[in-house]
Amino acid sequence: MRGxxxxxxxxxYRTEMQRALRTVWQSIATPxxxxxxxxxxxxxxxxxxxxxxxxxDYGAFIVPGLMMLTILTQSISNASxxxxxxxxxxxxxxxxxxxxxxxxxxxxxxxxxxxKSIGIGLIILVTATFFVDLEIRHPFWMLGFLAxxxxxxxxxxxxxxxxxxxxxxxxxxxxxxxxxxxFLGGAFYSIDMLAQPWxxxxxxxxxxxxxxxxxxxxxxxxDVSVAASLAFMTGFMAICLAILWWMFRTGYRLKP
Amino acid sequence: xPPILSISGVEKHYDSGLTALGGVDLAxxxxxxxxxxxxxxxxxxxxxxxxxxxxTMSAGTVLVAGRNIVTDxxxxxxxxxxxxxxxxxxxxxxxxxxxxFSRGLFGRAPDPAYIEQLLRDLSLWDKRHSKTIELSGGMKxxxxxxxxxxxxxxxxxxxxxxxxxxxxxxxxxxxxVRRLRxxxxxxxxxxxxxxxxxxxxxxxxxxxxxxxxxxxxxAALMEKMGKRRLMLELQQPMAAIPAELQGWPxxxxxxxxxxxxxxxxxxxxxxxxxxxKRLGELGIDIKDLETTRSSLEDIFVSLVERG
Numbered sequence: 124m125r126g127x128x129x130x131x132x133x134x135x136y137r138t139e140m141q142r143a144l145r146t147v148w149q150s151i152a153t154p155x156x157x158x159x160x161x162x163x164x165x166x167x168x169x170x171x172x173x174x175x176x177x178x179x180d181y182g183a184f185i186v187p188g189l190m191m192l193t194i195l196t197q198s199i200s201n202a203s204x205x206x207x208x209x210x211x212x213x214x215x216x217x218x219x220x221x222x223x224x225x226x227x228x229x230x231x232x233x234x235x236x237x238x239k240s241i242g243i244g245l246i247i248l249v250t251a252t253f254f255v256d257l258e259i260r261h262p263f264w265m266l267g268f269l270a271x272x273x274x275x276x277x278x279x280x281x282x283x284x285x286x287x288x289x290x291x292x293x294x295x296x297x298x299x300x301x302x303x304x305x306f307l308g309g310a311f312y313s314i315d316m317l318a319q320p321w322x323x324x325x326x327x328x329x330x331x332x333x334x335x336x337x338x339x340x341x342x343x344x345x346d347v348s349v350a351a352s353l354a355f356m357t358g359f360m361a362i363c364l365a366i367l368w369w370m371f372r373t374g375y376r377l378k379p
Numbered sequence: 380x381p382p383i384l385s386i387s388g389v390e391k392h393y394d395s396g397l398t399a400l401g402g403v404d405l406a407x408x409x410x411x412x413x414x415x416x417x418x419x420x421x422x423x424x425x426x427x428x429x430x431x432x433x434x435t436m437s438a439g440t441v442l443v444a445g446r447n448i449v450t451d452x453x454x455x456x457x458x459x460x461x462x463x464x465x466x467x468x469x470x471x472x473x474x475x476x477x478x479x480f481s482r483g484l485f486g487r488a489p490d491p492a493y494i495e496q497l498l499r500d501l502s503l504w505d506k507r508h509s510k511t512i513e514l515s516g517g518m519k520x521x522x523x524x525x526x527x528x529x530x531x532x533x534x535x536x537x538x539x540x541x542x543x544x545x546x547x548x549x550x551x552x553x554x555x556v557r558r559l560r561x562x563x564x565x566x567x568x569x570x571x572x573x574x575x576x577x578x579x580x581x582x583x584x585x586x587x588x589x590x591x592x593x594x595x596x597x598a599a600l601m602e603k604m605g606k607r608r609l610m611l612e613l614q615q616p617m618a619a620i621p622a623e624l625q626g627w628p629x630x631x632x633x634x635x636x637x638x639x640x641x642x643x644x645x646x647x648x649x650x651x652x653x654x655x656k657r658l659g660e661l662g663i664d665i666k667d668l669e670t671t672r673s674s675l676e677d678i679f680v681s682l683v684e685r686g
Contacts, residue, residue, distance in 0.1 A: 134483030213467030220431040222456040
């Protein structure tokens with residue numbers, strides 16, 4: 124065997140995807156129902172009392188933010204559980220003893236988690252079309268942002284899964300950090316609506332850049348420039364890769 | 380041909396200050412069954428975990444079939460199979476899927492015919508569609524073995540293969556290990572059951588407190604260190620060894636009802652005939668007699684105590 128262990132990457136990727144298919148109802152029904160509920164509450168109940176925002180209907184306006192909210196939490200939880208669970212049950216030994224490099228393991232696990240997130244993101248998009256008229260200005264950019272966000276936050280989730288020593292720790296970052304930041308990051312409003320100093324403070328919220336870039340790909344307008352969004356995502360991904368590289372090199376919480 | 384496994388100067392120190400291995404040198408020959416014998420906490424599992432890549436060594440070099448396990452890990456790990464002590468399975472996966480997964484993980488293309496034969500050999504074929512969570516303990520252990528063999532390794536590590544296993548399964552396990560050896564697989568097993576090492580192994584390495592105390596052919600070890608004893612049940616209890624028998628390696632047991640004669644089975648003449656003749660001359664009557672040989676266990680205890 125030379126070069127890359129493709130059979131190994133495929134074995135992990137396939138097993139992870141099979142795991143999602145075993146719980147296909149949770150995997151699909153949850154985002155569909157959640158999205159529908161958001162549209163009922165924000166779109167129909169509240170949106171009907173709201174004017175257009177940034178030149179689009181409020182219902183259409185919240186679609187990118189809603190997708191982001193789910194993609195972030197799903198990427199993190201999928202990737203973190205994928206590595207935490209083998210650690211918890213002891214089956215990690217097999218991964219560690221396999222002729223598989225750290226890079227290959229990350230490609231397989233993060234690839235599977237990101238695939239699921241992209242799938243869920245697209246399901247939400249399709250669900251949304253039942254509630255609002257959607258026009259996507261830059262479809263390829265939209266798919267690009269969807270993919271890069273899914274990968275970046277799956278990497279982040281993978282780090283959390285390695286770091287976590289308990290199920291509590293596994294849940295703490297998504298629920299205490301990511302979800303609040305997403306809600307405050309302009310998922311359901313434009314930060315232009317905020318009074319100072321909150322508008323400036325919001326610019327320190329990383330999720331603002333994700334939502335803004337994504338919204339730009341839909342409606343052609345965002346809170347910050349597309350370049351800033353792209354720079355942020357690339358930087359975030361680079362930091363995650365650097366941390367993972369260090370974790371595998373030192374065996375941090377993976378092997379003694 | 381280089382040894383299939385060559386370990387030199389391997390140390391493992393934990394951050395806590397614990398030294399699990401303090402400089403281990405060991406060579407395992409191709410095609411043999413090698414038993415690594417030692418009490419709990421001796422460093423057996425740490426040593427094989429280092430070879431398999433699940434623990435990072437602090438110092439030393441390990442070669443598998445002449446290749447370095449750190450710089451050439453792809454080549455070495457694809458030739459190694461590991462059955463750990465603890466059963467750890469993806470409980471929602473079926474037997475077939477989890478064994479298939481292991482083969483792929485170790486870089487091999489799917490080979491349903493091989494996996495089928497493997498599962499049949501391990502009496503798991505009927506259970507191939509069962510989830511591993513539904514299996515009995517003995518079956519789960521066999522699934523662990525099937526996973527370790529799924530990529531056709533040349534070197535198989537069995538960490539405490541029969542710990543907590545009933546007698547029948549232990550016999551099956553031993554038979555399986557012999558069949559694997561006949562196919563050319565080198566087997567390294569750790570155990571603290573002396574009888575297992577004595578029964579199975581071509582060679583035995585004794586490890587304690589992170590150091591190898593000795594490595595020897597099992598038979599040679601028995602020969603070199605195995606003393607035999609002749610137990611004589613006396614008709615009349617005896618208070619002390621009679622003066623006429625001073626100079627013989629004798630001792631009394633059971634309140635003087637039993638006389639024990641220790642002899643070297645491989646020396647020139649065991650001395651049994653001479654002793655019995657002498658006893659007859661002295662008029663000491665014997666009810667019953669029996670000879671025993673010391674087991675590996677006795678040898679092991681004496682080694683560990685000395686070490």
